[in-house]
Amino acid sequence: xxxxxxxxxxxxxxxxxxxxxxxxxxxxxxxxxxxxxxxxxxxxxxxxxxxxxxxxxxxxxxxxxxxxxxxxxxxxxxxxxxxxxxxxxxxxxxxxxxxxxxxxxxxxxxxxxxxxxxxxxxxxxxxxxxxxxxxxxxxxxxxxxxxxxxxxxxxxxxxxxxxxxxxxxxxxxxxxxxxxxxxxxxxxxxxxxxxxxxxxxxxxxxxxxxxxxxxxxxxxxxxxxxxxxxxxxxxxxxxxxxxxxxxxxxxxxxxxxxxxxxxxxxxxxxxxxxxxxxxxxxxxxxxxxxxxxxxxxxxxxxxxxxxxxxxxxxxxxxxxxxxxxxxxxxxxxxxxxxxxxxxxxxxxxxxxxxxxxxxxxxxxxxxxxxxxxxxxxxxxxxxxxxxxxxxxxxxxxxxxxxxxxxxxxxxxxxxxxxxxxxxxxxxxxxxxxxxxxxxxxx
Amino acid sequence: xxxxxxxxxxxxxxxxxxxxxxxxxxxxxxxxxxxxxxxxxxxxxxxxxxxxxxxxxxxxxxxxxxxxxxxxxxxxxxxxxxxxxxxxxxxxxxxxxxxxxxxxxxxxxxxxxxxxxxxxxxxxxxxxxxxxxxxxxxxxxxxxxxxxxxxxxxxxxxxxxxxxxxxxxxxxxxxxxxxxxxxxxxxxxxxxxxxxxxxxxxxxxxxxxxxxxxxxxxxxxxxxxxxxxxxxxxxxxxxxxxxxxxxxxxxxxxxxxxxxxxxxxxxxxxxxxxxxxxxxxxxxxx
Numbered sequence: 001x002x003x004x005x006x007x008x009x010x011x012x013x014x015x016x017x018x019x020x021x022x023x024x025x026x027x028x029x030x031x032x033x034x035x036x037x038x039x040x041x042x043x044x045x046x047x048x049x050x051x052x053x054x055x056x057x058x059x060x061x062x063x064x065x066x067x068x069x070x071x072x073x074x075x076x077x078x079x080x081x082x083x084x085x086x087x088x089x090x091x092x093x094x095x096x097x098x099x100x101x102x103x104x105x106x107x108x109x110x111x112x113x114x115x116x117x118x119x120x121x122x123x124x125x126x127x128x129x130x131x132x133x134x135x136x137x138x139x140x141x142x143x144x145x146x147x148x149x150x151x152x153x154x155x156x157x158x159x160x161x162x163x164x165x166x167x168x169x170x171x172x173x174x175x176x177x178x179x180x181x182x183x184x185x186x187x188x189x190x191x192x193x194x195x196x197x198x199x200x201x202x203x204x205x206x207x208x209x210x211x212x213x214x215x216x217x218x219x220x221x222x223x224x225x226x227x228x229x230x231x232x233x234x235x236x237x238x239x240x241x242x243x244x245x246x247x248x249x250x251x252x253x254x255x256x257x258x259x260x261x262x263x264x265x266x267x268x269x270x271x272x273x274x275x276x277x278x279x280x281x282x283x284x285x286x287x288x289x290x291x292x293x294x295x296x297x298x299x300x301x302x303x304x305x306x307x308x309x310x311x312x313x314x315x316x317x318x319x320x321x322x323x324x325x326x327x328x329x330x331x332x333x334x335x336x337x338x339x340x341x342x343x344x345x346x347x348x349x350x351x352x353x354x355x356x357x358x359x360x361x362x363x364x365x366x367x368x369x370x371x372x373x374x375x376x377x378x379x380x381x382x383x384x385x386x387x388x389x390x391x392x393x394x395x396x397x398x399x400x401x402x403x404x405x406x407x408x409x410x411x412x413x414x415x416x417x418x419x420x421x422x423x424x425x426x427x428x429x430x431x432x433x434x435x436x437x438x439x440x441x442x
Numbered sequence: 443x444x445x446x447x448x449x450x451x452x453x454x455x456x457x458x459x460x461x462x463x464x465x466x467x468x469x470x471x472x473x474x475x476x477x478x479x480x481x482x483x484x485x486x487x488x489x490x491x492x493x494x495x496x497x498x499x500x501x502x503x504x505x506x507x508x509x510x511x512x513x514x515x516x517x518x519x520x521x522x523x524x525x526x527x528x529x530x531x532x533x534x535x536x537x538x539x540x541x542x543x544x545x546x547x548x549x550x551x552x553x554x555x556x557x558x559x560x561x562x563x564x565x566x567x568x569x570x571x572x573x574x575x576x577x578x579x580x581x582x583x584x585x586x587x588x589x590x591x592x593x594x595x596x597x598x599x600x601x602x603x604x605x606x607x608x609x610x611x612x613x614x615x616x617x618x619x620x621x622x623x624x625x626x627x628x629x630x631x632x633x634x635x636x637x638x639x640x641x642x643x644x645x646x647x648x649x650x651x652x653x654x655x656x657x658x659x660x661x662x663x664x665x666x667x668x669x670x671x672x673x674x675x676x677x678x679x680x681x682x683x684x685x686x687x688x689x690x691x692x693x694x695x696x697x698x699x700x701x702x703x704x705x706x707x708x709x710x711x712x713x714x715x716x717x718x719x720x721x722x723x724x725x726x727x728x
Contacts, residue, residue: 083650089560089576091650338560338575361563391567424565431573 001206003231004241007378009411010233011168011332013207017291017298018171022179024302025315027099031074031306032084033059034094037345038135039142040066045095051078056105056282059095062133068143068346069133070095073284073304075103087328089338097306109279114182118190118277125194125277132276133283133346137268138162138173138237139329141347144269148194150258157261158247159192159200161270164230164237166205167330170350172287173267175300177204177211180271185215185222187274192224195263200225201246202267205232234332235409239264241378253405268349288312288344292353294320306343312351313340324356332410362419373412373422379405383412387422390429398433406430479508479533486529487518492596494519494618513537520597520616542635543617545600547591549629550645550708551584552606556659572626580658583648585609585629594624613639634689638711642687642694644669645708649682656704663706669698 036042043060047053053072060070076099083091104110120128130145150156165173177184188200204212206229215227230236230245240251242264249260257264265273268286275281284305291298296317303312309326313319327334328342331352373383381402389397406426413423484504491499495518497506507516513535518525523539530537556579564570568590576582587607592600599615602608609621609630622630629647636642644663648655652664665683677691678698687698687707696715699707 085576088574089580090582091654335574336560338580359563421565421570424570425567428565428567428569428573 001229001231002245003233004236004244004378006244006380007376007411008233008235008241009376009414011414013232014168014291014293015171015174015207016169016293016295017289017300018174018208020171020175020297020299022175022287022300022302023315025304025307025312027074027102027304028307028311030076030079030096030098031304032094032096032308032343033070033073033306034084034086034092034343034345035060035070036092037070037141037305037347038062038068039140040064040068042093043067043070045081045093047072047078047081047095049078049080052076052100053078053097054103054105056108056284058282059097062143066143066146068135068141069131069282071133071282071284072097073306074099076100085339085342087335087337087339087342094343108281110281114186115278116186118186118193120190120277122194122196125190125273128277129194129273132272132281134269134272134276135283135346136266137272137286137346137349138266139333139347139349141345144265144273147263147265148191150195150263154258155261156195156197156258156263157199158263159188159195159197160242160246160257160262160264161188161200161202161267162237162239162242162264163202163204163208163211163267164242165208166232166234166237167332167334167350168234169291169352170289170330171291172289172300172349174208174211175289176271176287177208177267178214181211181215181218183274184267184271185218185225186278187270187272188225189222190273190277191263191265191270197263198224202227203230203236203242203246204228205230205236207232235378235407235411238378238407238409240407253402283346286344286346286348288348289350290316290353291350292320292323292355293358294322294355295353296320303344303348305346308341308343309337309351310340312344313353320353320355322355322357323353324359325354327352327354332414333408361421364420365418367420368418370417372415372417376411376415378409378411379407381406383422383426384420386429387420387425390425390432393432395429395433395436398429399437403430403433404437477508480504482532483507483529486521486525486532488520488525490520490596490616490618492520492616492618492620494616494620507533511535519543519618543632544615544635544639544641545611545617545619545621545630546633546641546643547585547609547611547630548643548645548647549583549585549608550661550706551579551581551659552603552608553579554606555661556581556584568624568626581648581655581662582650583627583629584646584659586627590624590626591621591630594620596620636689636694640694640712641689641708641710642692642696642699643689643708644685644687644706646706647684649684651683655683661704661706663702664704666703668701668703669707672697672701 041064043062045060047059054075057072059072062068076097079096079098081095084094086092126145126148134144135141212229243262272283288303289300290312299316326337328337386403410423484501487500489500495503497503526537558578559580566588568586568588571586577586589602591609599612600609603610617632646663648662655662663684667680670678670680675691677688679686699709
């Protein structure tokens, strides 16, 4: 069975919510929609306080090249446009909307009928995806329309669809592949048309045999798409790792996947593209896994963007008493929440509740030079070295040791027997090194 | 036997002579003429290489002084006026007397004033914590308390107060500015030491609106502007909901600290105040 060669770890899978069907979460009373839910420049609001908006209406416009439009996920009145605490505790601009009824913008097809016939041209598809604010649903939230435009002089050969979901606990992509498979496959065909590629490969780890089987049954109706089961290994969902696993090509350091003729999209993105192109529906809701060992009902919810996270936890049976940490995202790359009233955004793939006993980090000891971090690093870096260089402010050395190639997967931090905060230090180093490199171009 | 000795002495001797001549000529050709005054000036400097003058180290400062032949805008914070005067007399220049300065920590968000709401377990450095979240107390501008400034101090002039979780600047601070650079939130400022080491400053740099700032920290500046009205010397400016006292204009009259509703204005090394009639604690007699 295929997988990537270099490094990787295998944390306990704990896919507690994999058999829980996607439930539609009831509408909240108010939604808080941050203006920066994507990588790149924050969007500019186009509504004012007191305006009444419909669900699906454009409320903030992404004007820069790397930016994304933001639409209202509910119908109601704009209460305020103000700085609101985000998941990190810092205050960021957001639009707060009081929910009144559920009226949708005209022209949005809310029916469940499958529309297979693709009528738009590649340019129209890209502009529709841009207009509807679609971003990468895997968690990195890179604006999707940018990835659907092949730069001049390059050709795309493969569209790679990421259904790996290598993060433990998370099951939102898994459920989506089971329940919205046909929509997703049409979405993939739309993306193939936009990119002008003949072949699409869906990579799925073999701990999801039901999804692989289900998709394989449907495949004969969709030409050019194949499904490839992959050996379970973290971080297989990383773009570069997935390309290596599926087509055995290596993306050069500092380059994008298009360099080796590949474009990678998440299954959630394909579904969002389907809805945008065939149903004219902007990205206003997403599937979020709410899970944890102490939780009564680990679930998968279809949630409107902007719903407070507390409401999701309530719907999954309430917060267990012994909860020590709530994580936004998966256990490997997710980030702890410092405030539970923060909203679900376009990049929220899961909410994870850890019991107190499992939250604490190991005590930090000295590095024993065992080299495990270097042996499991999926990018072939030397995390122990990068961490030391970064903590001594040696950023030129960091650069020559390829710190910018780090994908921040957290495998080194996971494997270190001395409990050293390797990734933390590397992140600081990466940040500073990036600043140093950018300052050279000015 | 004798012949061999002779040959070797002659050949080695001539080789040595040729090498000496070549070396002498090369040395003459590529001679670096350095002003001898640089060495003299460098010797007078403290040699701490702290970078407080804004240059790479003590020798760099010495070179700069000799090259420019003036002491304008140059200052050695650890050496102070004494060293600068000495250098001035050596070189026949004039040194402008500069007010001694010291690092000041402009945050009072101690564990008591800004109680922690979350627990942080990551790398115990401010640099990482700052990039990750707002801080355990919730203030996005306040001190994180992991001591990057203390680590950066080469003069043992700072320590972390265990009780408050805030750094404290000791009196032997030479104001080299290493901590200012180390702090990811620019909380530390180099300010004038003031007469008899007396200083008045706003111990807060939170730019949020008053209510929001106060929610996280009891002693935050809420931008009410009372101190600005109280100040007769225009020394206090209010910008982004935050008061700032200009140490060049401040006359240390002590009028502003009592009017601050959140006690955000600190006064250091002053004699204790006489109880005022309007203080709520005790009605003063006569």
